[in-house]
Amino acid sequence: MEDGDLVDGTRDKAPATFVFGDGSLLPNFEKLLLGLKEGERRSFVLTPEKAFGKHNQENVHAIPRTQFVDNMELEEGLLIGFQDASGEELPGLVKTINEQFVLIDFNHPLAGKTIIFDAEIIKLEALDAEMLVNWIEQRLNVAKTQ
Numbered sequence: 046m047e048d049g050d051l052v053d054g055t056r057d058k059a060p061a062t063f064v065f066g067d068g069s070l071l072p073n074f075e076k077l078l079l080g081l082k083e084g085e086r087r088s089f090v091l092t093p094e095k096a097f098g099k100h101n102q103e104n105v106h107a108i109p110r111t112q113f114v115d116n117m118e119l120e121e122g123l124l125i126g127f128q129d130a131s132g133e134e135l136p137g138l139v140k141t142i143n144e145q146f147v148l149i150d151f152n153h154p155l156a157g158k159t160i161i162f163d164a165e166i167i168k169l170e171a172l173d174a175e176m177l178v179n180w181i182e183q184r185l186n187v188a189k190t191q
Contacts, residue, residue: 086165093157100157107146
């Protein structure tokens with residue numbers, strides 16, 4: 046982040062892997078990686094509009110406390126999974142709590158923030174037919190479990 050906080054990283058873990066166009070990276074970040082070669086390391090700055098979007102106040106909702114189970118321990122900063130109208134999981138962050146309402150922010154936690162990505166290309170690999178089939182099968186298996 047701009048203030049130096051690290052949100053996520055793989056420097057102390059196995060490198061992240063992805064297939065260009067698979068949707069696992071922000072499209073604007075993926076575009077920045079195009080043309081990089083093995084061994085190259087770069088830093089990229091993405092404004093909110095090119096990263097997770099601007100913070101949208103319309104995505105912040107006051108939900109009556111009666112909508113939460115009595116024994117649920119609510120606290121500011123708690124991330125709660127909700128279901129949207131189509132049954133998809135929608136994470137919401139507890140912003141404030143009072144006796145009547147719980148203020149929930151459904152924006153992405155990084156919405157409104159400028160993101161700094163440090164990337165190092167360790168290895169580039171072209172997909173052959175077998176790798177592509179394996180990648181598709183993995184994606185299908187992940188989708189089945191969700």
